[in-house]
Each structure stands twice: as C-alpha cells, then as structure tokens.
Amino acid sequence: GNSVTQMEGPVTLSEEAFLTINCTYTATGYPSLFWYVQYPGEGLQLLLKATKADDKGSNKGFEATYRKETTSFHLEKGSVQVSDSAVYFCALGDSNYQLIWGAGTKLIIKP
Amino acid sequence: DAGVIQSPRHEVTEMGQEVTLRCKPISGHNSLFWYRQTMMRGLELLIYFNNNVPIDDSGMPEDRFSAKMPNASFSTLKIQPSEPRDSAVYFCASSRKAGALSGANVLTFGAGSRLTVL
Numbered sequence: 001g002n003s004v005t006q007m008e009g010p011v012t013l014s015e016e017a018f019l020t021i022n023c024t025y026t027a028t029g030y031p032s033l034f035w036y037v038q039y040p041g042e043g044l045q046l047l048l049k050a051t052k053a054d055d056k057g058s059n060k061g062f063e064a065t066y067r068k069e070t071t072s073f074h075l076e077k078g079s080v081q082v083s084d085s086a087v088y089f090c091a092l093g094d095s096n097y098q099l100i101w102g103a104g105t106k107l108i109i110k111p
Numbered sequence: 112d113a114g115v116i117q118s119p120r121h122e123v124t125e126m127g128q129e130v131t132l133r134c135k136p137i138s139g140h141n142s143l144f145w146y147r148q149t150m151m152r153g154l155e156l157l158i159y160f161n162n163n164v165p166i167d168d169s170g171m172p173e174d175r176f177s178a179k180m181p182n183a184s185f186s187t188l189k190i191q192p193s194e195p196r197d198s199a200v201y202f203c204a205s206s207r208k209a210g211a212l213s214g215a216n217v218l219t220f221g222a223g224s225r226l227t228v229l
Binding site for chain 2: 034
C-alpha cells in the first residue's frame, strides 16, 4: 500500500542554518504530495504542495520538489528562524480525500 | 473566514463519562474529517463525511465512538463511555471537495480538542 517515511526528529538547528527534512514515499500512480506544519498548541496547516512530477511547491521560504525518480519530496529552507520551530508532516494524497501521513518531524531552532 | 471552529479546546473527564466534541467547518467546504493525534500512533483518520454523509468510518476505533453531521455547518464526535486510552488531541478538518488538481486533499484544520480521561 501507499506509505510515507520521514526522517526522525527532533532536528535541532541554529538560527540562519540550512534546513532539510527528508520525505520519501511509496505509491501507485501519481499522487499529490504535501507538507503540513503544526505550531505548538495549534492544528496542522498546509505549508506547500505539488501535484505532479518535477513540480516545486514553495511558501514562506520553504521549498520541496516532487521527484518521481527518487520518490522523494524533501523540505528545504535556506535560512531558518526561531519562529520556524514546529512539527512538519509530509503527506501523500491517496485518493480524492484520503491523506497518508508521515510520522512528523519536530524542528527546534535555537537563537 | 473564522476557519474551522472546535469546542471545547480542553476537556478533562473521568472514565465512563460521555464526551462530546464539536466542530464547525468552513462555510462552503463539503468534506469534513475527524482525526485523532497521539504520540504513540500519530495522526489517525477516524471518519470522513462528504455532503454530510459518512463515507468512510473505518478508522473509528470501536462502538464507543460515534460521529454525526446533521447539517453542513456542524458535526459532533461522541465517546460513550470514555476510557483513559481515549486521551488524545482530536482534530476536525474540512476541505472543498474538487478535482484532484484543484482542491482535494487540501485540509484546513481546527485548533483541536485536547481530551484527558482520568
């Protein structure tokens, strides 16, 4: 079946460091891919998405490219801020409504 | 838009009591989801409604759990009787059901209801 694997956290970085959070997937067909972010005490919110191979999703300085050849959708940001501290979830669109979620990666940014 | 509204934000109850969680989805969204989040199991889809009709309730853990959506602007998740293992954060989310390229899978989550069963 379809699945999503994320790198385990927590990931701890200093402010202005480069961020990569790895996400790989297993799927049949051509699913949409998503990154959601959950700030402390809040619900998840969509960060970015990509709907087909080679698409790049971007938002708030974060980027992720849909790589079909490596079945990956890694999240990157060039210079992180303390306010980026949150839990990041990679997800795969399994059908018109079902989302397959990664386990989440906690990101801690130190000033 | 006020977003997805959930209540209560926090609930502490004793084992055996009935718990009712409430959700108001975004106006115009016709898909509604209830999720449960725990450290051990992550995010679990409990039930999915489309146009107020339950489409997939395969994630509902057992008969103690029930969910209703009497109209497009309101849904409830009820646990009766509650048990300590039900302690979790319960999220409601809504989306505009559309074609795969335009809106499907893009969920807007509420802030969650943190349930503690003693």
